[in-house]
Amino acid sequence: MIVFPNAKINLGLRILRKRTDGFHDIETIMIPIGLSDALEIVPSADGEFAFTSSGIAIQCDPEENLCVKAFRMMQRKYGLPEVKIHLHKAIPAGAGLGGGSSDAAFALKLTRRLFSIKVCGNELLEMAAALGSDCPFFIENITSVASGRGEALQPFPLSLKGYHLLLVKPDINVSTPWAYKSITPSGIPLPAPDQLQENPDAWDAMLVNDFEPAVMKSYPEIKEVRDRIRGLGAFYTAMSGSGSAVFGLFKSAPFVRKEDFSGMFVWQELR
């Protein structure tokens, strides 16, 4: 069975406070986008476990890979036999696009289907939250306001249909734990959702990513990319999550070529 774990972008990200458990309370709007890995899990014919990968290299031990950790969690809980897992990576890591989190959430959903396990919705969300703060979002995988450490989700009916998305990931990998250590919480919440729905032209003035000052100070190239995307006529431009990917939203397609940017480049009309 094959699934296609997709990336997300963050539309605004406020860091409210540092918590006593080492995490931060945040508020952000998370939006699924059409850039995906491919994840295959099949029952193992020879009884041996195997993990293979292709595409963008991920520098971590197979047992540390989030999709393997997700499968192991289901295996322990439901006494499942061994499987063979193949992951094709197209979503870069250290980008703020949630690729690893998405792989983990999709591995939970795929394992449930593969072995016809009766899991209630909340149980899957709890397992996802134990794997990472961003993981629960990819269970329902719909545009949502995320709060708490990112696991408290409220569906948000915001349509970006017809807009064009330009996503650029410079050749910089930002570590999420480092980014959280580098910021000072703003303590400012997101604007009220109904103000946003009605007024995309005001998003640039209303929505802030609290990671940007600290991350762009350490990596000025990320700010340069954001400024260049803005110069192409985007009505909203921001870094996604803790970076380094930057995106712009456009009402009509500007003239832009892959060669104009170094790093990874994705251009798509949103549905």
Ligand SMILES: C[C@@](CO)(OP(=O)(O)O)[C@H](O)COP(=O)(O)OP(=O)(O)OC[C@H]1O[C@@H](n2ccc(N)nc2=O)[C@H](O)[C@@H]1O
């Ligand atoms: C910043 C965000 C915004 O969507 O995404 P990315 O930029 O990573 O995609 C998320 O908050 C990233 O969530 P995720 O990548 O799942 O983080 P986790 O694995 O749970 O935590 C990694 C580390 O980040 C810090 N952390 C994470 C989430 C949070 N709300 N507060 C934190 O302080 C903690 O130091 C934690 O040990």
Ligand SMILES: Nc1ncnc2c1ncn2[C@@H]1O[C@H](COP(=O)(O)OP(=O)(O)O)[C@@H](O)[C@H]1O
């Ligand atoms: N399946 C996976 N895909 C990407 N990164 C993974 C995966 N499994 C574990 N990781 C580790 O998670 C970190 C990045 O996670 P990811 O969610 O892709 O990035 P981001 O923080 O940019 O959203 C890296 O340190 C990487 O080694």
